[in-house]
Structures are given as C-alpha cells and as structure tokens.
Amino acid sequence: MSETDNQPPVITIDGPSGSGKGTIAKLLAEKLGYALLDSGALYRLTALAALEREADLTDDATLTEIADGLDIRFEVCDGKAAALLESRDVTDDIRRERVSMAASKVAAMPGVRAALLQRQRDFRQPPGLVADGRDMGTTVFPDAPVKIFLTASAEERARRRFAQLREKGVSVSLRDLLEDIRARDARDTNRAASPLAPAEDAVELDSTGIDIEGVLQRVLQLVRERT
Ligand SMILES: Nc1ncnc2c1ncn2[C@@H]1O[C@H](COP(=O)(O)OP(=O)(O)OP(=O)(O)O)[C@@H](O)[C@H]1O
Numbered sequence: 001m002s003e004t005d006n007q008p009p010v011i012t013i014d015g016p017s018g019s020g021k022g023t024i025a026k027l028l029a030e031k032l033g034y035a036l037l038d039s040g041a042l043y044r045l046t047a048l049a050a051l052e053r054e055a056d057l058t059d060d061a062t063l064t065e066i067a068d069g070l071d072i073r074f075e076v077c078d079g080k081a082a083a084l085l086e087s088r089d090v091t092d093d094i095r096r097e098r099v100s101m102a103a104s105k106v107a108a109m110p111g112v113r114a115a116l117l118q119r120q121r122d123f124r125q126p127p128g129l130v131a132d133g134r135d136m137g138t139t140v141f142p143d144a145p146v147k148i149f150l151t152a153s154a155e156e157r158a159r160r161r162f163a164q165l166r167e168k169g170v171s172v173s174l175r176d177l178l179e180d181i182r183a184r185d186a187r188d189t190n191r192a193a194s195p196l197a198p199a200e201d202a203v204e205l206d207s208t209g210i211d212i213e214g215v216l217q218r219v220l221q222l223v224r225e226r227t
C-alpha cells in the first residue's frame with residue numbers, strides 16, 4: 001500500500017447526506033481492520049454543544065471557541081460506537097433533526113473548520129484509516145491514496161432516510177425529508193469554506209439503485225486497484 005511520508009494510508013469517502021458514506025466507511029474499516037473517522041460527528045458534537053449553550057449559530061468566533069474547547073470522546077460500548085460530550089453519551093442526541101440542521105450551519109464557519117482540522121488528522125493511525133465526510137479528500141487528507149466521492153439522487157437519499165427513520169419508529173413525511181436534504185446539499189455545496197466537492201483525483205460512484213453490498217464490492221475493487 002502506498003504511504004506518504006511513511007504515514008498510514010487513508011481511504012476517504014466524501015459525498016452528500018444520505019449517500020451511504022457512513023455505512024460503507026464502517027463496513028470497509030471493519031473489512032480492512034482500519035480505524036474509522038466519522039467527521040460529521042465532530043460537527044454534530046460542536047452543534048450540540050452550541051445549542052446547549054444557546055450560542056448564536058452565525059457567530060464564528062463563539063462557535064470556534066466552542067469547537068476549540070470541545071471535550072469529546074468516541075468509545076465502543078456493547079459493540080456500538082458511542083459519542084461522548086463532556087462524558088455524557090450523546091450518540092442519539094447528535095442524530096436528531098435539530099442537531100443535523102445546526103451542524104450544517106456550524107460546518108459553514110471557517111473558524112470551526114480550522115479548529116477541527118487537527119482533531120480529524122489525529123485519527124490517522126496504523127494500519128490505516130477510513131474517513132468519511134465532505135472534505136476528507138480535498139482538505140483534511142489531500143494525500144490519501146484512495147478517494148471516493150459517493151453520490152445518489154436526492155430522491156433516493158430521501159427514501160433511504162425515510163426507511164431508516166420509519167424503522168426507528170420516527171414519523172416523518174418523505175416530502176419534508178427531500179426538502180431537508182436539498183437544503184443541506186445547497187448549504188454544504190455553496191459554502192466558501194471547504195465546500196462539498198469531489199477531489200480532482202477522486203473516483204465518483206453513483207449508488208442510486210445499487211444495494212449496500214453492491215457498493216461495498218465496488219469500493220473494495222477500487223481499493224485493490226489503487227493500493
Ligand atoms: N446503497 C444503498 N442502498 C440502500 N440503502 C442504503 C445504501 N447505502 C446506505 N443506505 C441506507 O441509507 C441510510 C443513510 O446511509 P448513511 O447514514 O450511511 O449515509 P451518509 O452518507 O453517511 O449520511 P450522513 O452524511 O447524513 O451521515 C441508512 O439507513 C443506510 O442503511
């Protein structure tokens with residue numbers, strides 16, 4: 001496997017919300033025995049901390065201070081990954097819609113992104129790392145040997161989220177979910193700081209109509225070809 005400056009290799013998986021990045025990143029990390037970085041969780045934790053402090057979600061200086069001072073940990077509890085904020089298990093809280101929306105605002109702040117940069121790079125460890133997010137291949141790990149940009153149509157992503165929430169017993173309208181997805185896509189793509197975009201050397205993979213196993217097999221094929 002190619003390594004830059006003797007650094008452990010990184011496989012980056014970027015793409016819009018609901019494209020399946022988190023699912024594929026987790027399966028791939030398990031398969032390869034690599035560490036896993038869910039970078040979105042860092043923005044969600046920052047957003048939750050900001051909401052709890054009733055911070056102004058447009059005030060970059062305040063949000064940057066919150067991101068800089070975040071007391072967070074990731075642990076595995078009963079085989080499940082847990083996110084802790086100030087030693088409280090907030091795994092479910094950071095997935096709530098209010099936090100999703102806040103995370104997308106917080107993530108647009110250049111100071112917040114700068115504050116979280118080194119924390120993300122610190123996840124790189126032997127034998128390797130799978131990192132999922134929006135700017136893993138462009139900004140956080142530009143030297144990654146394998147970069148994937150995973151997409152799916154907005155309608156398909158809304159249907160996936162709808163099924164996921166229905167399974168959890170959460171009642172939502174497909175139309176509202178589609179609107180939310182489009183709003184988050186627009187915010188993630190149009191922001192000035194590290195917008196959602198494929199790296200020049202990323203391989204784009206459209207997962208519309210391909211099941212999880214099918215996507216995983218294509219990604220594994222790419223990893224084999226490029227490492
Ligand atoms: N190829 C696929 N076919 C069908 N369902 C899928 C596929 N990939 C993922 N899913 C399902 O879609 C939902 C969203 O997937 P996931 O959370 O991995 O997306 P994501 O890109 O990480 O989203 P976010 O950026 O919002 O965290 C999950 O319920 C997952 O099981």
Ligand SMILES: Nc1ccn([C@H]2C[C@H](O)[C@@H](COP(=O)(O)O)O2)c(=O)n1
Pocket residue numbers: 017039040041043044100103104105107108132133134135136184188
């Ligand atoms: N590298 C990243 C990761 C995430 N974000 C933003 C995008 C979302 O609005 C929010 C939560 O991410 P998710 O858990 O849905 O993947 O954080 C980002 O800007 N950069």
